[in-house]
Amino acid sequence: xxxxxxxxxxxxxxxxxxxxxxxxxxxxxxxxxxxxxxxxxxxxxxxxxxxxxxxxxxxxxxxxxxxxxxxxxxxxxxxxxxxxxxxxxxxxxxxxxxxxxxxxxxxxxxxxxxxxxxxxxxxxxxxxxxxxxxxxxxxxxxxxxxxxxxxxxxxxxxxxxxxxxxxxxxxxxxxxxxxxxxxxxxxxxxxxxxxxxxxxxxxxxxxxxxxxxxxxxxxxxxxxxxxxxxxxxxxxxxxxxxxxxxxxxxxxxxxxxxxxxxxxxxxxxxxxxxxxxxxxxxxxxxxxxxxxxxxxxxxxxxxxxxxxxxxxxxxxxxxxxxxxxxxxxxxxxxxxxxxxxxxxxxxxxxxxxxxxxxxxxxxxxxxxxxxxxxxxxxxxxxxxxxxxxxxxxxxxxxxxxxxxxxxxxxxxxxxxxxxxxxxxxxxxxxxxxxxxxxxxxxxxxxxxxxxxxxxxxxxxxxxxxxxxxxxxxxxxxxxxxxxxxxxxxxxxxxxxxxxxxxxxxxxxxxxxxxxxxxxxxxxxx
Numbered sequence: 001x002x003x004x005x006x007x008x009x010x011x012x013x014x015x016x017x018x019x020x021x022x023x024x025x026x027x028x029x030x031x032x033x034x035x036x037x038x039x040x041x042x043x044x045x046x047x048x049x050x051x052x053x054x055x056x057x058x059x060x061x062x063x064x065x066x067x068x069x070x071x072x073x074x075x076x077x078x079x080x081x082x083x084x085x086x087x088x089x090x091x092x093x094x095x096x097x098x099x100x101x102x103x104x105x106x107x108x109x110x111x112x113x114x115x116x117x118x119x120x121x122x123x124x125x126x127x128x129x130x131x132x133x134x135x136x137x138x139x140x141x142x143x144x145x146x147x148x149x150x151x152x153x154x155x156x157x158x159x160x161x162x163x164x165x166x167x168x169x170x171x172x173x174x175x176x177x178x179x180x181x182x183x184x185x186x187x188x189x190x191x192x193x194x195x196x197x198x199x200x201x202x203x204x205x206x207x208x209x210x211x212x213x214x215x216x217x218x219x220x221x222x223x224x225x226x227x228x229x230x231x232x233x234x235x236x237x238x239x240x241x242x243x244x245x246x247x248x249x250x251x252x253x254x255x256x257x258x259x260x261x262x263x264x265x266x267x268x269x270x271x272x273x274x275x276x277x278x279x280x281x282x283x284x285x286x287x288x289x290x291x292x293x294x295x296x297x298x299x300x301x302x303x304x305x306x307x308x309x310x311x312x313x314x315x316x317x318x319x320x321x322x323x324x325x326x327x328x329x330x331x332x333x334x335x336x337x338x339x340x341x342x343x344x345x346x347x348x349x350x351x352x353x354x355x356x357x358x359x360x361x362x363x364x365x366x367x368x369x370x371x372x373x374x375x376x377x378x379x380x381x382x383x384x385x386x387x388x389x390x391x392x393x394x395x396x397x398x399x400x401x402x403x404x405x406x407x408x409x410x411x412x413x414x415x416x417x418x419x420x421x422x423x424x425x426x427x428x429x430x431x432x433x434x435x436x437x438x439x440x441x442x443x444x445x446x447x448x449x450x451x452x453x454x455x456x457x458x459x460x461x462x463x464x465x466x467x468x469x470x471x472x473x474x475x476x477x478x479x480x481x482x483x484x485x486x487x488x489x490x491x492x493x494x495x496x497x498x499x500x501x502x503x504x505x506x507x508x509x510x511x512x513x514x515x516x517x518x519x520x521x522x523x524x525x
Contacts, residue, residue: 188467208243338421341395
């Protein structure tokens with residue numbers, strides 16, 4: 001018997017091949033690494049990861065896996081291209097309480113300050129030691145769930161830096177849609193750059209478009225400009241989707257003399273940032289490209305959460321509470337709330353869990369039927385008969401199979417979704433009319449209200465630290481990286497590892513089970 005694991009298109013295929021009987025069985029999982037096969041009984045078993053085929057019967061397979069992991073999660077550095085790049089003592093020191101005016105007298109420092117991160121510091125990526133593949137939410141490397149430590153690079157200021165602050169021109173761009181916290185991140189990137197001694201900081205207006213549109217001028221940024229921008233939602237720099245080619249963007253970066261580039265955006269934007277990083281390397285340009293993951297859906301791999309998510313969950317409570325009041329106050333009232341979540345149902349799940357007012361939570365990761373003996377509508381009838389009212393919370397990407405597929409895409413290349421909220425509202429009205437029961441159905445879509453608010457306290461802290469660590473990573477000489485929070489600690493990750501596919505809710509996770517416990521809903525299949 002052979003076992004082969006292959007990843008791609010946002011999922012993992014596990015193939016179990018019985019060579020003696022010339023047969024095979026395939027499993028598909030949206031969680032690469034979750035193995036659902038019996039304990040090895042044959043010396044021919046091997047597991048293929050992203051870069052290496054690993055024989056589980058090889059006594060050294062664990063060390064080989066760790067070596068492969070370390071290669072994948074190694075973060076690029078400018079010395080990879082410029083081996084003779086000069087390292088100087090960091091100008092970032094919090095014992096120096098005023099911004100550096102100039103460096104005519106040398107670089108100020110305090111050799112006894114112990115606030116720097118050692119380059120060998122690491123953060124543990126996985127912290128649960130699962131004993132069995134059948135444990136809720138288990139992510140196992142082999143059928144025995146062998147524990148293997150997986151370490152990633154700790155974020156923070158380094159004692160040595162690879163850019164002279166007086167020679168830095170830093171640029172910031174915000175791409176995609178709006179998200180609470182954008183201004184907070186911009187603010188702290190600018191403030192931290194100034195603490196290092198950088199005087200030339202600009203914003204690129206309206207996403208990548210700002211590199212090609214001659215009518216869009218750079219926006220000079222300073223502490224004075226950004227001091228109070230976090231008090232408002234939106235983005236000081238503006239946002240847009242799409243833009244010029246990678247080659248055109250790098251041409252513009254070269255023409256403008258930019259050597260630090262901070263990119264705020266989601267998976268697509270990060271893919272662009274990684275392509276820009278690679279093109280700069282190809283041209284042997286000394287440019288640090290650093291991403292800050294921005295997705296309100298919380299669908300970035302490996303990270304505890306992305307900025308804007310906590311705010312979105314908090315704001316969603318207002319919509320859910322309004323739907324509850326409308327439903328509870330009406331005769332046979334039903335409230336339907338549609339929340340963000342194209343392919344990941346984290347907002348709908350956590351908002352439902354937090355509110356305690358949701359009876360049915362529908363997410364893209366868990367299939368459901370509207371009609372039939374086990375469908376959503378049948379359960380709604382039960383809720384109306386027993387409770388008198390009901391509230392449904394649905395993620396925008398759920399139930400798309402019920403809607404017409406137009407194959408249309410937006411400027412970012414994302415599929416244009418049908419409105420599942422309106423569909424559920426219409427089907428609910430139709431169903432109750434057909435069975436002769438009066439029902440008052442209200443539909444609320446708070447999407448744009450949520451996107452436009454300022455960050456709450458939790459996201460404000462997250463944005464502050466992400467912005468600071470993005471600058472630390474750039475000055476440390478890293479490029480092609482992004483910064484995120486992993487098991488409550490901040491870390492740097494190579495961009496390709498966080499954009500391989502979108503993170504999604506595991507239907508066997510404890511958090512989804514908690515949500516089901518809260519709503520009391522059955523399976524709708």
